[in-house]
Amino acid sequence: MNLVRRMLASVHRSSDTVARWIALTTMAAMLTALALNGLLSQLAGIWARPPLLETGLLERCATITRIVGAAIPEQRPGIAKAASDEMLIVKWLEKHDAAGMPKLDDPEFRAGEQILRRQLKQSDVKIEAYVPSDWPAPDVAKGYVLLIELSDSSWVMFSAPTRNWGLDVVPKNLIVMVTVLLSTIVVALIATRHLASPLERFAQGARRFGTDFRSPPIVVEGPREIRQAIVAFNAMQAQLQHFINDRTQMLAAISHDLRAPLTRMRLRGEFIGDTEQQARLFRDVDEMRAMVNSALEFFRDDARLEPATTFDLAALLQTVVDDYKDSGVDIPLFGPDRLVYVGRPIGIRRTVTNLLDNAIKYGGGCTVELVAGAGKVEIRVLDEGPGIATEHLESVFKPFFRIEGSRNKDTGGIGLGLPAARATVLEHGGTLTLRNRHEGGLAAEIVLPTA
8 A cells, every 4th residue: 555655646746747748748649549540440441451361352262262163064153143242243264265354474363372272272273363454444444353263174253343452561551650650740749849838938038037137037837847947047047136136236335435535535635735746636536436437337227227129230230330420430330231139229239339439449440240140140340459468358348457558547448348348248148259350450249149
């Protein structure tokens, strides 16, 4: 009893698992195939019946032949007529020519001659068989004919106008195999759809979280293993959201609280009598204030609160380029006239604008390329400047990092533009990288997934 209880408990625990669905799919496919085969055997007509060698028709022909051969010649026509029915016509012929058969090189019945000779107990009896294709075109309707020679050189002719004993083994097996295959495919499609639907929604939810970390949790559904994976993912998503929100609020609060001491420092600097020292102090205070303001803008970026939507990426880039053109900066744009993308247009616009500002400021000019690939879209900003030292290609993405000599405080940058741009691209599930071009200049490449 304990063993039965454990088995029942195990079945109950695994009532909706992937393993159970695979087992049920296999059993359902087998049962469906058997049911269809049985149904077609009853309704499909001639193809579902057994082949000639399994119908007993040859044994019947052998029995009739023995009876006719044992009777006197005067009784044979009557016996043959009595043995005839709607499916099989029996005739006794004194001579072979009376049958009116076409001349064939090899009319022997090789498929069933062994059965007939065994039933007739005559190893040398002459047997001939004809099919509809053996007849001349005008006489195709004569159908199937079997001739068996008796000991006195007379013949018994069996004829069937149509075939009613089923198909040959090969075509019949092919039909059965196709039926089994189709039924299995149908059952498998139904079962896999049940499994694939929650997996597909799980993947969509994961991709949605990759582009928008504020996306709602995924609905828990599907077999047990899939539900467990969704629950674990939702828990991880909630932890990440909580961590990001806490970090953002903490850093924003610190940056905000720095404003008060900076204001006091500037007020106290008004009482410094040394003009040169006062100017240096004010310059440092202004720089720190710019850093605090930029940090606040970085941590409270409204573009990150923007919901994902469908928009024309090519048109957005054209608008950005046109804005620069209105201000006197001509930026060539190469790419398709239309490219639909799902993302946050404000964030992408800020990212591209940041890269263009850097390219114009430090590279002297730039070109924008939009390239659509398989499962991705690329935005390339190619400038004409001196480039960046290889060891700094990743460092520039660190907050507040600036390259001395080229990107210093006199240019107005504080080192948060590229980190913000990469953060936006990463939130879209993409990548932002820099590389030095062989022909000179720097290439900023944004790769965004589209699937």
